[in-house]
Amino acid sequence: MENNDKLLEVRGLKMHFPFHAGGVLNRKKGFIYAVDGVDLSIKKGETLGLVGESGCGKSTTLRAVAQLYKPTAGKVLLKGKDLTKLPAHELLEMRKDMQIVFQDPYASLNPRMTTRDIVAEPMRIFTKAGLVTMSKTEIDERVEQLLERVGLSRYFKNRYPHEFSGGQRQRIGIARALALKPELVLCDEPVSALDVSIQSQILNLFKDLQEEFGLTYLFIAHDLAVIQYISNRIAVMYLGVIVEVSDSAELYKKPLHPYTQALLSAAPIPDPAIERKRQRILLTGDVPSPDQRRSGCYFYDRCQHRMDKCKENVPTLKDAGPGHQVACFLYHEPA
Amino acid sequence: MTDDVILQVKDLKTYFKLDEGLLKAVDGVSFELRKGETLGIVGESGSGKSVTNLALMRLVPVPPGRIAGGEVLFNGKDILKMSDAEIREVRGNKISMIFQDPMTSLNPFLRVSTQLIETLVLHQGLDKKAAKEKAIEMLKLAGIPAPEKRIDQYPHQFSGGMRQRVMIAMALSCNPEILIADEPTTALDVTIQAQILELINELSERLGTAVILITHSLGVVAGMCDNICVMYAGRIVEKGNADEIFADPKHPYTQGLIKSVPRLDRENKQRLYSIPGQPPNVINLPDCCPFFPRCERAMDICKSKYPPVSAVGKGRSVACWLYGEGK
Numbered sequence: 001m002e003n004n005d006k007l008l009e010v011r012g013l014k015m016h017f018p019f020h021a022g023g024v025l026n027r028k029k030g031f032i033y034a035v036d037g038v039d040l041s042i043k044k045g046e047t048l049g050l051v052g053e054s055g056c057g058k059s060t061t062l063r064a065v066a067q068l069y070k071p072t073a074g075k076v077l078l079k080g081k082d083l084t085k086l087p088a089h090e091l092l093e094m095r096k097d098m099q100i101v102f103q104d105p106y107a108s109l110n111p112r113m114t115t116r117d118i119v120a121e122p123m124r125i126f127t128k129a130g131l132v133t134m135s136k137t138e139i140d141e142r143v144e145q146l147l148e149r150v151g152l153s154r155y156f157k158n159r160y161p162h163e164f165s166g167g168q169r170q171r172i173g174i175a176r177a178l179a180l181k182p183e184l185v186l187c188d189e190p191v192s193a194l195d196v197s198i199q200s201q202i203l204n205l206f207k208d209l210q211e212e213f214g215l216t217y218l219f220i221a222h223d224l225a226v227i228q229y230i231s232n233r234i235a236v237m238y239l240g241v242i243v244e245v246s247d248s249a250e251l252y253k254k255p256l257h258p259y260t261q262a263l264l265s266a267a268p269i270p271d272p273a274i275e276r277k278r279q280r281i282l283l284t285g286d287v288p289s290p291d292q293r294r295s296g297c298y299f300y301d302r303c304q305h306r307m308d309k310c311k312e313n314v315p316t317l318k319d320a321g322p323g324h325q326v327a328c329f330l331y332h333e334p335a
Numbered sequence: 336m337t338d339d340v341i342l343q344v345k346d347l348k349t350y351f352k353l354d355e356g357l358l359k360a361v362d363g364v365s366f367e368l369r370k371g372e373t374l375g376i377v378g379e380s381g382s383g384k385s386v387t388n389l390a391l392m393r394l395v396p397v398p399p400g401r402i403a404g405g406e407v408l409f410n411g412k413d414i415l416k417m418s419d420a421e422i423r424e425v426r427g428n429k430i431s432m433i434f435q436d437p438m439t440s441l442n443p444f445l446r447v448s449t450q451l452i453e454t455l456v457l458h459q460g461l462d463k464k465a466a467k468e469k470a471i472e473m474l475k476l477a478g479i480p481a482p483e484k485r486i487d488q489y490p491h492q493f494s495g496g497m498r499q500r501v502m503i504a505m506a507l508s509c510n511p512e513i514l515i516a517d518e519p520t521t522a523l524d525v526t527i528q529a530q531i532l533e534l535i536n537e538l539s540e541r542l543g544t545a546v547i548l549i550t551h552s553l554g555v556v557a558g559m560c561d562n563i564c565v566m567y568a569g570r571i572v573e574k575g576n577a578d579e580i581f582a583d584p585k586h587p588y589t590q591g592l593i594k595s596v597p598r599l600d601r602e603n604k605q606r607l608y609s610i611p612g613q614p615p616n617v618i619n620l621p622d623c624c625p626f627f628p629r630c631e632r633a634m635d636i637c638k639s640k641y642p643p644v645s646a647v648g649k650g651r652s653v654a655c656w657l658y659g660e661g662k
Contacts, residue, residue, distance in 0.1 A: 197592060
């Protein structure tokens with residue numbers, strides 16, 4: 001079962017947040033089922049795109065993988081080791097192989113630190129913990145080298161985050177994530193806050209760095225075109241579960257799950273001639289609140305193809321062609 | 336020009352006086368809007384697209400802002416010269432706006448009904464009962480289920496998409512001639528975005544409203560607009576029919592922008608184009624083409640003088656030294 005070419009494997013990941021009634025007694029009222037049983041695996045050198053609408057649990061999944069949240073249940077295996085079971089010092093060591101780039105380049109850099117300190121911080125922490133040995137000059141050299149690699153001048157190292165534009169800040173965030181030479185980079189909507197002309201620069205930078213350093217990405221975005229461009233495989237999330245996983249090209253040619261189909265048909269294409277001819281699948285209603293357990297398929301209320309069996313049974317991910325899995329009773333019968 | 340032009344903006348300039356210097360947020364913008372037309376204004380953050388539209392409703396905060404010149408002719412009358420009483424007649428009545436974030440543009444302390452009725456009583460002179468009936472009808476038109484019940488709820492009881500529907504209902508309740516939509520779907524998810532765009536399309540067609548759609552998304556523009564203006568650093572760099580601009584963009588910035596968007600309908604195996612460099616800081620911008628440091632086809636003249644607007648084909652124009660007399 002333990003397969004060596006799988007860098008990251010997530011099994012049955014659940015992340016439930018309790019919410020309280022407030023007031024004097026502050027009783028526990030219930031749970032938000034943000035992530036409710038997610039299985040994922042990423043091969044070395046691969047990019048897995050995770051796509052879905054706001055509130056579907058994609059960022060929570062990433063944070064639970066990174067152990068920023070303690071998952072309610074499930075396993076997160078990085079290079080075969082279960083991160084949820086590791087003691088703190090061993091977890092720190094594993095973090096060297098797993099770094100994060102965040103969405104908001106304004107909030108994820110400390111405004112009181114210079115660029116040099118921001119990029120050097122991971123190296124300093126790990127030197128202090130005795131997990132890497134780098135001298136001050138080595139760290140300094142590496143900072144300059146990293147800044148130039150992500151397309152910033154080495155002379156920027158004494159500047160503060162507010163002196164940079166959004167795109168430049170995201171480059172600093174990427175340099176920081178690469179400082180410890182990680183194998184896996186978790187990217188939480190790294191291009192969503194950027195302008196169109198800057199977005200393509202950063203996407204290309206991610207691709208170049210992957211080729212150069214053999215990086216593996218778990219890449220979150222809500223823009224389907226961005227996800228298609230960057231990913232080898234794509235997982236579509238809805239209300240805390242993955243409803244479809246497929247090769248990137250295959251998913252766009254042959255989306256199986258009704259939600260994936262609607263998502264693809266809703267994404268605008270920048271060409272008036274094509275837009276005019278397109279038939280949209282317009283979903284009715286909003287994403288339901290994740291604070292209730294449902295008995296049937298989570299997409300039931302909004303689905304065009306809903307059947308009686310969808311109301312009572314929860315579909316699970318099942319094979320539907322090579323490298324393609326879908327959780328929908330249109331393609332397999334309830335167990 | 337033809338009679339059906341309802342809004343004509345001529346050489347509009349809006350400056351902000353800041354500690355760092357003079358910020359020319361909008362620097363000589365001209366365009367026309369015809370009856371029933373949907374006009375898209377596209378540009379990146381800081382290009383001046385939102386300020387342009389605030390200026391034409393005279394909503395720019397003064398100071399630090401100042402409308403430094405130009406005319407905004409609405410049915411032949413200059414909005415910039417109207418008295419406060421006259422402009423109140425126009426705002427929310429003849430021209431209405433919807434904004435990006437429907438949560439901050441609705442008053443969280445007031446019921447939706449209060450906010451909708453206020454507009455109708457003020458502009459349409461209806462009594463409260465008639466206004467409420469009309470408000471329910473508008474909510475129904477905007478696709479809100481059970482409007483009789485929902486109307487007495489507060490904004491936080493609505494989801495993002497539903498709040499935007501309330502905004503649209505409110506904006507269209509006085510049957511305006513122009514609807515200005517400033518990034519109406521940017522805060523929304525794709526499936527909800529598709530619903531809202533469809534709604535704007537359908538209602539504007541039914542009510543004969545002209546729409547100015549401000550967005551950074553080329554995909555949204557492609558699906559919605561008849562004509563577009565592309566803005567860069569406070570000016571319109573290219574203007575014309577949407578189909579023609581997408582098929583054959585003239586300005587190097589438009590060309591770069593269209594090429595740098597990943598597209599769903601193509602197998603994106605080849606590398607995405609990207610425009611090098613950063614958008615310019617518009618404070619104390621010299622009188623040159625602001626795009627020249629990022630332009631692949633920059634010439635000497637681009638560094639010394641702002642290019643004049645040249646006509647390229649019917650109804651199309653471009654501000655670039657590669658075209659027209661500058662060539």
